[in-house]
Each structure stands twice: as C-alpha cells, then as structure tokens.
Amino acid sequence: MNYRFTILVLISIFLYFWRETMYQKMIISQIVAASLNNVIGVHNGLPWKMPNDTAYFKAKTLKHHIVMGRRNYEAEGKALPDRVNIVLTRNRAYQITDGIVVHQIEDAIAIAEKAGEKELFIVGGAKIYKLAMPFTNRIYLTRIHTEVDGDTFYPEPDWDKWKETSKIRHKKDQSNPFDYDFLVYERE
Numbered sequence: 001m002n003y004r005f006t007i008l009v010l011i012s013i014f015l016y017f018w019r020e021t022m023y024q025k026m027i028i029s030q031i032v033a034a035s036l037n038n039v040i041g042v043h044n045g046l047p048w049k050m051p052n053d054t055a056y057f058k059a060k061t062l063k064h065h066i067v068m069g070r071r072n073y074e075a076e077g078k079a080l081p082d083r084v085n086i087v088l089t090r091n092r093a094y095q096i097t098d099g100i101v102v103h104q105i106e107d108a109i110a111i112a113e114k115a116g117e118k119e120l121f122i123v124g125g126a127k128i129y130k131l132a133m134p135f136t137n138r139i140y141l142t143r144i145h146t147e148v149d150g151d152t153f154y155p156e157p158d159w160d161k162w163k164e165t166s167k168i169r170h171k172k173d174q175s176n177p178f179d180y181d182f183l184v185y186e187r188e
C-alpha cells in the first residue's frame with residue numbers, strides 16, 4: 001500500500017513539473033539602449049559606441065529568436081549570428097537569405113512560439129518597439145547617461161504599469177564613454 005502510494009506521489013510530481021515546463025508561456029522582451037532624452041538612433045545607426053552594452057545585448061539575445069524592423073536589419077547589413085532573425089516589412093517582395101521575413105508582428109510571435117522559444121526578443125527600432133509593446137512583458141533598458149541629438153526615440157510605455165525588477169549601475173571607463181544602467185522592467 002505504502003509502495004503504491006509513493007509511486008503515485010512520484011508520478012504526480014513528475015506530471016506537475018512536466019506540465020510546467022511544456023506549457024510555460026513565452027516571455028516577450030524588448031531590449032533597448034536609450035539616452036536620458038530617449039534617443040536610440042541617428043541616421044539609421046546608433047548614436048554611441050558602448051561595447052559593454054553591445055556585449056550585454058549579445059549575452060541576452062544569443063540563441064534566441066529576435067524580431068527587428070527592416071530598417072534595423074539593413075543598418076546591421078546582415079542577420080545577427082547565432083540567433084533566429086525575424087524581419088518585419090510591409091514589402092511583400094522583400095527577401096533575405098539569412099533570416100525570416102514577416103509582415104505582421106503576430107506572425108513573428110507565432111513562429112517563435114511554434115519553435116518552443118522561451119524568450120523572444122524585440123530588438124527595434126522604434127517602429128517595431130511600438131508595434132510590439134502591447135505584447136511585451138519585459139523590457140531590458142540600458143539607460144545611457146547622456147543627452148544626444150538623434151532622429152529616433154524609444155516609444156516609452158506608461159512606466160506606472162511597469163515594475164523595475166533590477167538595476168545595475170556602471171561608471172564610464174576607457175572603452176565606454178558614458179555612465180550607464182542596466183535596468184529590467186516587468187509588466188505589472
């Protein structure tokens with residue numbers, strides 16, 4: 001009797017964890033670096049060189065599905081390696097050989113979900129951050145402590161509906177010309 005009971009408990013525990021793992025909802029995250037005045041880009045490029053932020057971006061997004069706008073993709077000039085690159089465009093004739101082209105944000109999300117992705121990263125630019133905001137649960141924001149001129153701005157959400165869950169401050173150094181904070185927000 002005790003033996004059967006133990007087996008039953010073990011099976012229940014196994015099924016519980018199996019269900020938790022199988023049906024874990026995919027997190028949709030935005031990852032962005034913005035100045036104090038919310039600039040994220042200028043002339044279809046970044047307004048700064050901050051290698052530590054580039055390394056942070058890489059560490060977070062590597063091996064994941066990432067979603068970007070056609071302009072951001074072309075600014076990079078090619079797909080980011082070791083990630084599944086999904087590019088959004090309205091142009092039905094647009095083709096690339098190193099990523100997936102979609103015309104709706106919902107299709108990008110569906111592709112990642114179908115592949116069993118645990119965390120999908122929205123990597124910009126501004127148009128795509130805005131488009132994806134209603135679907136987003138997490139934001140990795142690098143706040144660069146400078147005010148710069150630019151032509152592209154982060155479409156910030158209503159921060160009252162978000163909770164800061166992590167903040168790591170860094171001082172400028174020889175390679176990174178501005179102080180910067182790695183911030184993480186979760187939707188409340």
Ligand SMILES: NC(=O)c1ccc[n+]([C@@H]2O[C@H](COP(=O)([O-])OP(=O)(O)OC[C@H]3O[C@@H](n4cnc5c(N)ncnc54)[C@H](OP(=O)(O)O)[C@@H]3O)[C@@H](O)[C@H]2O)c1
Pocket residue numbers: 031032033034039040041042043044045046068069070071072073075088089090091102103104105123124125126127128129131152
């Ligand atoms: N600081 C950061 O963290 C960061 C991160 C990423 C990018 N950036 C900067 O942001 C700038 C680029 O941002 P951006 O806003 O100009 O361009 P973007 O968001 O990269 O791309 C815009 C393009 O996405 C497509 N698109 C937009 N809305 C769409 C929709 N509803 N359905 C289908 N496709 C849609 C359109 O492509 P088509 O015109 O082909 O239809 C549109 O021209 C650059 O300066 C870049 O360096 C900064």
